[in-house]
Amino acid sequence: AQSVTQLGSHVSVSEGALVLLRCNYSSSVPPYLFWYVQYPNQGLQLLLKYTTGATLVKGINGFEAEFKKSETSFHLTKPSAHMSDAAEYFCAVSDHTGNQFYFGTGTSLTVIP
């Protein structure tokens, strides 16, 4: 069985500051890992994903995440927050079959001018 834990349902950062959104997972097999973003009144869109290979993955809008197997983590970072980054962020994990796809409860990011 798999699960996803996002620490911090709400995160506030100042504009220009580092963004760090935490995600830990549990999985019995090497998982696929995803971060999705949901802007207000919009659907979810993929930010980035890890499947195999390089453990540091880069996504859209300057976001990146690092898969750390030893820590079972896939934290999302961005060096400098922008006002437009304010949104809900969801971490997700799946096995390699597609029928076990689990989302975290989400982290709401607020960017303070």
Next chain:
Amino acid sequence: GAGVSQSPSNKVTEKGKDVELRCDPISGHTALYWYRQSLGQGLEFLIYFQGNSAPDKSGLPSDRFSAERTGGSVSTLTIQRTQQEDSAVYLCASSLERQAYEQYFGPGTRLTVT
């Protein structure tokens, strides 16, 4: 190409009525998922279709909920005898095995039960 589409975008219904929500996945995507997102909550998995296999219905909250997928493409989520607690945004996503099942989401249907 065209993304996942859902209809209607908004639906207001009276308690006790039945509703049907439609999802058109991306052409060629074999996997299709339904989720429910309540206000301020995460995504609650409802049901999963993969090709011609029997769907995974493990997330359906009650027997009032059902879904079908015709011809491996369009899917309909039906909620019978709607209750106020059914009010939520219902999201559909489709994916492809060779893309690691990366999910492409539709815009959702906002259901309000009065």
